[in-house]
Amino acid sequence: MNVRRHHISGIAIAAVTALGLGTLSACSSDSSAAGNSDKFDVVASFYPMQFLAEQIGGDHVKVSSLTEPGQEPHDLEVSAQQRAQIEESDAALYLKGLQPAVDEAVSQSGAKTKIDAATLTKLEDHGSLEDSHEHEGEEAHAEETHSEEEEHALDPHVWLDPVKYAEIAKGVGAAFEKADPDHAADYKKNTDALVKKLDDLNMRFEDGLKNTKTKVFFTNHAAFGYLAERYGLTQEAISGLDPESEPSPARIKELQEEAKADGVTTVFYETLVSDKTAKTLADDAGLKTDVLDPLEGITDKSKGDDYFGVMEANLTALRTALGAK
Numbered sequence: 010m011n012v013r014r015h016h017i018s019g020i021a022i023a024a025v026t027a028l029g030l031g032t033l034s035a036c037s038s039d040s041s042a043a044g045n046s047d048k049f050d051v052v053a054s055f056y057p058m059q060f061l062a063e064q065i066g067g068d069h070v071k072v073s074s075l076t077e078p079g080q081e082p083h084d085l086e087v088s089a090q091q092r093a094q095i096e097e098s099d100a101a102l103y104l105k106g107l108q109p110a111v112d113e114a115v116s117q118s119g120a121k122t123k124i125d126a127a128t129l130t131k132l133e134d135h136g137s138l139e140d141s142h143e144h145e146g147e148e149a150h151a152e153e154t155h156s157e158e159e160e161h162a163l164d165p166h167v168w169l170d171p172v173k174y175a176e177i178a179k180g181v182g183a184a185f186e187k188a189d190p191d192h193a194a195d196y197k198k199n200t201d202a203l204v205k206k207l208d209d210l211n212m213r214f215e216d217g218l219k220n221t222k223t224k225v226f227f228t229n230h231a232a233f234g235y236l237a238e239r240y241g242l243t244q245e246a247i248s249g250l251d252p253e254s255e256p257s258p259a260r261i262k263e264l265q266e267e268a269k270a271d272g273v274t275t276v277f278y279e280t281l282v283s284d285k286t287a288k289t290l291a292d293d294a295g296l297k298t299d300v301l302d303p304l305e306g307i308t309d310k311s312k313g314d315d316y317f318g319v320m321e322a323n324l325t326a327l328r329t330a331l332g333a334k
Contacts, residue, residue, distance in 0.1 A: 048069060048070055048071040049066060049069055049070045049071070049099050049100070049185070049188070049189045049192070050070070050071050050073075050097070050098045050099045050100070051066060051070050051071070051072045051073070051098060051099065051100045051101075051102055052072075052073050052074075052075065052094055052095050052098040052100070052101050052102070052120070053072055053073070053074050053075070053102045053103070054074075054075055054076065054101075054102065054103035054104060054107070054108055054111045055074065055075065055076040055082050055085075055104075055107075055108070055305060055306065056074065056076065056304065056305060056306045056307055056316075057104070057168035057174070057304060057305075057316070058074075058102045058103060058104060058126060059072055059074045060315065060316045061102065061126075061174075061177065061178055061181050061203075062102055062181070064178075064199060064203045065178065065181055065182050065185055065196055065199045065200050065203060066185060066196065066199070067195060067196075067199050069189065069192040069195060069196070070185075073094060073098075075087065075091050075094075075095075075111065076305075076306060077306075078306055078307060078308050079281065079306060079308040080281075080306060081281045081282060081305075081306075082107075082108065082281075082305045082306065085108060085110065085111075086110060087110045087111060087113075087114045091114070092114050092117075092118065095114055095115060095118045095120055096118045096119055096120065098120050098121070099120075099121050099122060099188065099189070100120065100121065100122035100123070100124060100184070100185070100188055101115045101118065101120040101122070101123050101124065102124045102126065102181065103115055103123075103124070103125060103126065104125070104126040104127050104165055104167075105125045105126075105127040105128075106127055106132070106162065106163055106165050107127075107165040121188065122184060122187075122188040124180075124181060124184045126167075126177045126180070126181070127163070127165070127167075128180075129176060129177045129179070129180030129181065130167055130173045130176040130177050130180075131173075132163035132164060132165065132167060133163060133164055133234075133235070133238075134162065134163050134164070164231075164234050164235065166232045166233070166234065166235055166303065167235055168304060168316075169232065169233055169235055169236045169303065169304065169320075170235035170236055170238075170239045171207045171208070171210045171211040171214065171239075171320070172207075172211050172239060173235060174207055175203075175204045175207040175208060175211075178200055178203050178204055178207065179200060179204060181200075182196050182197060182199070182200030182203075183200075206317065210317065210320060210321075211239075213321075213324060214236075214239070214240055214324055215240065217324050217327075217328050217333060218240045218241070218242065218324075218327060218328065218331065218333065220333065220334040221328070221331035221332055221333045221334065222272060222331065222332030222334075223271055223272040223273060223274075223331050223332060224241060224242050224243050224271075224331065225242070225243045225245060225267070225271040225272070225273050226242060226243070226244060226245070226273065226275065226277060226301075226327065226330055226331060227245050227246075227247065227264060227268070227273055227275070227276045227277060227287075227290070227296075228244055228245070228246050228247070228276075228277045228278075228279075228301055229246070229247055229248060229276075229277065229278045229279050229282060229284070229286070229287050230246050230247070230248040230279075230282070230303075231244065231246035231248070232246075232279075232303035232305075233301065233303070242327075242331070243271075245264060245267060245273075247260070247261075247264065247276075247286055247287060247290060248286070256286065261290055261293070264290060264294070265290070265293060265294045268294045268296060269294075272332075273296065274296060274297055274330055274332070275291075275296060275297045275298065275299050275326075275329075275330035276288075276290050276291040276294075276296050276297070276298050277298070277299055277300065277301035277326070277330070278298060278299075278300060278301075279300065279301065279302055279303055280300060280302060280308060280310045280311060281303075281305060281306060281308075284298070297330075299326050299329070299330060300312060300322075300326065301323055301326055301327070302319045302322065302323055304316060304319050304320070307319070
Protein backbone atom coordinates (compact mmCIF):
# COMPACT_ATOMS: atom_id res chain seq x y z
CA MET A 10 0.00 0.00 0.00
CA ASN A 11 1.82 3.03 -1.28
CA VAL A 12 0.68 5.81 1.00
CA ARG A 13 3.12 8.69 1.19
CA ARG A 14 2.33 10.95 4.09
CA HIS A 15 3.64 13.93 5.94
CA HIS A 16 4.85 14.05 9.52
CA ILE A 17 2.20 14.72 12.12
CA SER A 18 3.68 17.58 14.09
CA GLY A 19 2.86 18.35 17.68
CA ILE A 20 1.42 21.67 16.53
CA ALA A 21 -0.75 19.97 13.92
CA ILE A 22 -2.13 17.48 16.38
CA ALA A 23 -2.88 20.22 18.87
CA ALA A 24 -4.70 22.13 16.21
CA VAL A 25 -6.75 19.17 15.18
CA THR A 26 -7.67 18.42 18.77
CA ALA A 27 -8.90 21.94 19.13
CA LEU A 28 -11.05 21.45 16.08
CA GLY A 29 -12.82 18.48 17.56
CA LEU A 30 -13.94 20.46 20.53
CA GLY A 31 -15.25 23.23 18.35
CA THR A 32 -17.49 20.93 16.36
CA LEU A 33 -19.17 19.80 19.51
CA SER A 34 -20.38 23.25 20.54
CA ALA A 35 -21.64 24.08 17.10
CA CYS A 36 -24.12 21.27 16.91
CA SER A 37 -26.12 22.45 19.84
CA SER A 38 -28.47 25.38 19.69
CA ASP A 39 -27.72 25.94 23.37
CA SER A 40 -24.38 24.38 24.11
CA SER A 41 -24.39 25.58 27.69
CA ALA A 42 -27.45 23.47 28.36
CA ALA A 43 -25.56 20.20 28.06
CA GLY A 44 -26.26 18.06 31.07
CA ASN A 45 -29.50 19.86 31.86
CA SER A 46 -31.91 17.90 29.67
CA ASP A 47 -33.83 14.71 30.30
CA LYS A 48 -31.92 13.04 27.49
CA PHE A 49 -28.51 11.40 27.42
CA ASP A 50 -26.29 14.46 26.94
CA VAL A 51 -23.26 13.91 24.72
CA VAL A 52 -20.53 16.45 24.02
CA ALA A 53 -18.63 15.61 20.82
CA SER A 54 -15.29 17.10 19.88
CA PHE A 55 -15.93 17.68 16.17
CA TYR A 56 -18.18 16.60 13.31
CA PRO A 57 -17.16 12.93 12.81
CA MET A 58 -17.77 12.29 16.51
CA GLN A 59 -20.98 14.32 16.49
CA PHE A 60 -22.33 12.32 13.54
CA LEU A 61 -21.68 9.01 15.31
CA ALA A 62 -23.43 10.20 18.48
CA GLU A 63 -26.47 11.42 16.54
CA GLN A 64 -26.77 8.29 14.40
CA ILE A 65 -26.33 5.87 17.29
CA GLY A 66 -28.19 7.85 19.94
CA GLY A 67 -31.20 8.79 17.86
CA ASP A 68 -34.04 10.36 19.85
CA HIS A 69 -32.50 9.37 23.18
CA VAL A 70 -29.54 11.73 23.01
CA LYS A 71 -28.87 15.43 22.94
CA VAL A 72 -25.63 16.08 21.09
CA SER A 73 -23.62 19.28 21.27
CA SER A 74 -20.43 19.96 19.35
CA LEU A 75 -17.39 21.89 20.49
CA THR A 76 -16.54 22.86 16.92
CA GLU A 77 -18.85 25.23 15.09
CA PRO A 78 -19.90 24.55 11.48
CA GLY A 79 -17.30 26.08 9.20
CA GLN A 80 -14.73 26.45 11.96
CA GLU A 81 -11.33 25.03 11.04
CA PRO A 82 -10.85 22.33 13.69
CA HIS A 83 -7.17 23.15 13.98
CA ASP A 84 -8.07 26.62 15.24
CA LEU A 85 -10.27 25.53 18.14
CA GLU A 86 -9.58 26.76 21.65
CA VAL A 87 -11.59 25.31 24.53
CA SER A 88 -13.43 28.05 26.37
CA ALA A 89 -14.42 28.07 30.03
CA GLN A 90 -18.03 27.61 28.95
CA GLN A 91 -17.12 24.56 26.90
CA ARG A 92 -15.18 23.10 29.80
CA ALA A 93 -18.32 23.47 31.93
CA GLN A 94 -20.30 21.87 29.13
CA ILE A 95 -18.02 18.82 29.17
CA GLU A 96 -18.18 18.68 32.97
CA GLU A 97 -21.98 18.59 32.97
CA SER A 98 -22.34 16.07 30.15
CA ASP A 99 -23.31 12.43 30.50
CA ALA A 100 -20.66 11.48 27.96
CA ALA A 101 -17.74 13.14 26.19
CA LEU A 102 -16.91 11.65 22.79
CA TYR A 103 -13.55 12.67 21.31
CA LEU A 104 -10.57 11.43 19.33
CA LYS A 105 -7.43 11.64 21.44
CA GLY A 106 -4.40 12.88 19.55
CA LEU A 107 -6.37 15.08 17.19
CA GLN A 108 -7.00 18.02 19.48
CA PRO A 109 -4.69 18.31 22.49
CA ALA A 110 -6.83 21.06 24.02
CA VAL A 111 -9.82 18.73 23.98
CA ASP A 112 -7.77 15.87 25.36
CA GLU A 113 -6.75 18.02 28.30
CA ALA A 114 -10.24 19.37 28.93
CA VAL A 115 -11.82 15.92 28.90
CA SER A 116 -9.13 14.37 31.09
CA GLN A 117 -9.59 17.11 33.70
CA SER A 118 -13.38 16.90 33.63
CA GLY A 119 -15.71 14.85 35.73
CA ALA A 120 -17.78 13.69 32.77
CA LYS A 121 -19.60 10.49 33.69
CA THR A 122 -18.48 8.66 30.56
CA LYS A 123 -15.38 9.47 28.51
CA ILE A 124 -15.22 7.78 25.10
CA ASP A 125 -11.90 8.04 23.28
CA ALA A 126 -12.46 6.96 19.68
CA ALA A 127 -8.72 6.42 19.24
CA THR A 128 -8.98 3.37 21.51
CA LEU A 129 -11.76 1.80 19.42
CA THR A 130 -9.69 1.11 16.30
CA LYS A 131 -6.02 0.85 15.40
CA LEU A 132 -4.31 4.13 14.58
CA GLU A 133 -1.18 4.00 12.46
CA ASP A 134 2.15 5.79 12.53
CA HIS A 135 2.79 6.57 8.92
CA GLY A 136 6.37 7.53 9.64
CA SER A 137 8.40 10.04 7.71
CA LEU A 138 7.19 11.46 4.45
CA GLU A 139 8.90 13.22 1.62
CA ASP A 140 7.13 16.39 2.60
CA SER A 141 7.99 20.01 3.12
CA HIS A 142 9.42 19.39 6.57
CA GLU A 143 12.25 17.38 5.06
CA HIS A 144 13.18 20.27 2.81
CA GLU A 145 13.03 23.06 5.36
CA GLY A 146 16.14 24.59 6.87
CA GLU A 147 17.45 24.21 10.36
CA GLU A 148 15.84 27.47 11.40
CA ALA A 149 12.37 26.19 10.51
CA HIS A 150 12.98 22.96 12.38
CA ALA A 151 14.16 24.81 15.45
CA GLU A 152 11.14 27.06 15.28
CA GLU A 153 8.75 24.11 15.22
CA THR A 154 10.70 22.34 17.97
CA HIS A 155 9.31 18.95 17.18
CA SER A 156 10.47 16.00 19.20
CA GLU A 157 11.11 12.69 17.47
CA GLU A 158 8.04 11.33 19.18
CA GLU A 159 5.87 14.19 17.86
CA GLU A 160 7.15 13.81 14.31
CA HIS A 161 6.13 10.17 14.29
CA ALA A 162 2.74 10.53 15.90
CA LEU A 163 -0.29 8.45 15.02
CA ASP A 164 -2.45 9.66 12.14
CA PRO A 165 -5.87 10.62 13.58
CA HIS A 166 -7.89 10.83 10.32
CA VAL A 167 -9.50 7.40 10.74
CA TRP A 168 -13.07 8.53 9.96
CA LEU A 169 -12.18 8.82 6.25
CA ASP A 170 -11.79 5.04 6.13
CA PRO A 171 -15.35 3.57 6.32
CA VAL A 172 -14.01 0.32 7.76
CA LYS A 173 -12.22 1.98 10.66
CA TYR A 174 -15.12 4.37 11.17
CA ALA A 175 -17.41 1.35 11.50
CA GLU A 176 -15.11 -0.12 14.15
CA ILE A 177 -15.35 3.12 16.09
CA ALA A 178 -19.12 3.15 15.68
CA LYS A 179 -19.36 -0.29 17.28
CA GLY A 180 -17.30 0.88 20.24
CA VAL A 181 -19.34 4.04 20.68
CA GLY A 182 -22.55 2.03 20.53
CA ALA A 183 -21.31 -0.34 23.23
CA ALA A 184 -20.32 2.62 25.41
CA PHE A 185 -23.77 4.19 25.03
CA GLU A 186 -25.43 0.89 25.94
CA LYS A 187 -23.38 0.66 29.12
CA ALA A 188 -23.84 4.29 30.13
CA ASP A 189 -27.57 4.40 29.37
CA PRO A 190 -28.86 0.82 29.76
CA ASP A 191 -32.53 1.83 29.61
CA HIS A 192 -32.11 2.46 25.90
CA ALA A 193 -29.48 -0.17 25.16
CA ALA A 194 -31.65 -2.06 22.68
CA ASP A 195 -32.18 1.03 20.55
CA TYR A 196 -28.50 1.94 20.64
CA LYS A 197 -27.64 -1.57 19.46
CA LYS A 198 -30.19 -1.41 16.66
CA ASN A 199 -28.98 2.01 15.52
CA THR A 200 -25.34 0.94 15.65
CA ASP A 201 -26.02 -2.12 13.52
CA ALA A 202 -27.84 0.00 10.95
CA LEU A 203 -24.99 2.53 10.80
CA VAL A 204 -22.34 -0.17 10.45
CA LYS A 205 -24.34 -1.72 7.59
CA LYS A 206 -24.39 1.63 5.78
CA LEU A 207 -20.64 2.03 6.32
CA ASP A 208 -20.03 -1.48 5.01
CA ASP A 209 -22.03 -0.62 1.88
CA LEU A 210 -20.05 2.61 1.47
CA ASN A 211 -16.82 0.66 1.71
CA MET A 212 -17.98 -1.67 -1.06
CA ARG A 213 -18.84 1.29 -3.31
CA PHE A 214 -15.36 2.73 -2.78
CA GLU A 215 -13.74 -0.64 -3.49
CA ASP A 216 -15.69 -1.12 -6.70
CA GLY A 217 -15.39 2.50 -7.79
CA LEU A 218 -11.63 2.75 -7.35
CA LYS A 219 -10.66 -0.74 -8.46
CA ASN A 220 -9.74 0.12 -12.05
CA THR A 221 -8.17 3.54 -12.56
CA LYS A 222 -5.56 5.00 -14.93
CA THR A 223 -3.48 6.29 -12.02
CA LYS A 224 -3.39 5.54 -8.31
CA VAL A 225 -1.83 8.84 -7.22
CA PHE A 226 -3.73 11.90 -6.04
CA PHE A 227 -2.59 15.27 -4.68
CA THR A 228 -4.27 16.84 -1.65
CA ASN A 229 -3.97 20.09 0.25
CA HIS A 230 -2.99 18.32 3.48
CA ALA A 231 -2.31 14.75 4.52
CA ALA A 232 -5.78 13.79 5.72
CA PHE A 233 -6.50 10.91 3.34
CA GLY A 234 -3.80 8.42 4.26
CA TYR A 235 -6.18 5.79 5.67
CA LEU A 236 -8.50 6.14 2.69
CA ALA A 237 -5.60 5.82 0.27
CA GLU A 238 -4.25 2.80 2.08
CA ARG A 239 -7.64 1.09 2.20
CA TYR A 240 -8.19 1.36 -1.55
CA GLY A 241 -4.66 0.91 -2.87
CA LEU A 242 -4.05 4.56 -3.70
CA THR A 243 -1.14 6.91 -3.07
CA GLN A 244 -1.72 10.24 -1.37
CA GLU A 245 0.70 13.09 -2.03
CA ALA A 246 0.01 16.07 0.22
CA ILE A 247 1.17 19.63 -0.39
CA SER A 248 1.27 20.31 3.34
CA GLY A 249 1.56 17.93 6.27
CA LEU A 250 -1.24 17.06 8.66
CA ASP A 251 -1.53 20.75 9.46
CA PRO A 252 -3.48 22.30 6.56
CA GLU A 253 -2.17 25.76 7.41
CA SER A 254 1.51 24.87 6.99
CA GLU A 255 3.32 26.24 3.96
CA PRO A 256 5.18 23.85 1.64
CA SER A 257 8.74 24.62 0.64
CA PRO A 258 9.71 25.48 -2.97
CA ALA A 259 11.49 22.13 -3.10
CA ARG A 260 8.27 20.32 -2.19
CA ILE A 261 6.33 22.17 -4.90
CA LYS A 262 8.98 21.29 -7.48
CA GLU A 263 8.91 17.67 -6.35
CA LEU A 264 5.13 17.50 -6.78
CA GLN A 265 5.32 19.03 -10.25
CA GLU A 266 7.76 16.31 -11.29
CA GLU A 267 5.64 13.57 -9.72
CA ALA A 268 2.53 14.84 -11.49
CA LYS A 269 4.20 14.21 -14.83
CA ALA A 270 5.64 10.85 -13.82
CA ASP A 271 2.45 9.47 -12.25
CA GLY A 272 -0.15 10.88 -14.62
CA VAL A 273 -1.76 13.08 -11.97
CA THR A 274 -4.54 15.25 -13.40
CA THR A 275 -5.96 17.02 -10.36
CA VAL A 276 -4.89 18.88 -7.24
CA PHE A 277 -7.51 18.56 -4.52
CA TYR A 278 -8.25 21.29 -2.01
CA GLU A 279 -10.79 21.50 0.81
CA THR A 280 -13.57 23.78 1.97
CA LEU A 281 -12.34 24.92 5.41
CA VAL A 282 -8.87 26.19 4.47
CA SER A 283 -7.40 28.40 1.77
CA ASP A 284 -7.14 26.90 -1.71
CA LYS A 285 -4.40 29.35 -2.77
CA THR A 286 -1.45 26.94 -2.62
CA ALA A 287 -3.34 24.11 -4.30
CA LYS A 288 -4.46 26.34 -7.15
CA THR A 289 -0.98 27.81 -7.56
CA LEU A 290 0.51 24.33 -7.88
CA ALA A 291 -2.22 23.33 -10.33
CA ASP A 292 -1.62 26.41 -12.48
CA ASP A 293 2.14 25.92 -12.53
CA ALA A 294 1.85 22.22 -13.40
CA GLY A 295 -1.07 22.54 -15.80
CA LEU A 296 -3.42 20.49 -13.61
CA LYS A 297 -7.11 20.74 -12.73
CA THR A 298 -8.45 21.44 -9.24
CA ASP A 299 -11.36 19.92 -7.35
CA VAL A 300 -12.62 19.47 -3.79
CA LEU A 301 -11.78 16.42 -1.67
CA ASP A 302 -13.44 17.01 1.67
CA PRO A 303 -11.70 15.74 4.85
CA LEU A 304 -15.09 15.92 6.59
CA GLU A 305 -13.91 17.89 9.59
CA GLY A 306 -17.11 19.92 9.44
CA ILE A 307 -20.28 20.38 7.38
CA THR A 308 -21.09 23.81 5.89
CA ASP A 309 -23.22 25.18 3.07
CA LYS A 310 -20.14 24.69 0.86
CA SER A 311 -20.04 20.95 1.55
CA LYS A 312 -20.98 18.68 -1.34
CA GLY A 313 -23.39 16.76 0.84
CA ASP A 314 -25.61 17.20 3.88
CA ASP A 315 -23.87 14.63 6.08
CA TYR A 316 -21.01 12.14 6.28
CA PHE A 317 -22.43 9.80 3.66
CA GLY A 318 -23.31 12.56 1.23
CA VAL A 319 -19.83 14.07 1.38
CA MET A 320 -18.11 10.69 1.14
CA GLU A 321 -20.12 9.89 -2.01
CA ALA A 322 -19.02 13.25 -3.45
CA ASN A 323 -15.41 12.38 -2.55
CA LEU A 324 -15.74 9.07 -4.37
CA THR A 325 -17.07 10.78 -7.49
CA ALA A 326 -14.22 13.32 -7.39
CA LEU A 327 -11.59 10.60 -6.97
CA ARG A 328 -13.01 8.49 -9.80
CA THR A 329 -12.86 11.48 -12.15
CA ALA A 330 -9.35 12.53 -11.11
CA LEU A 331 -7.92 9.02 -11.24
CA GLY A 332 -9.56 8.10 -14.54
CA ALA A 333 -11.77 5.30 -13.26
CA LYS A 334 -12.89 2.83 -15.91
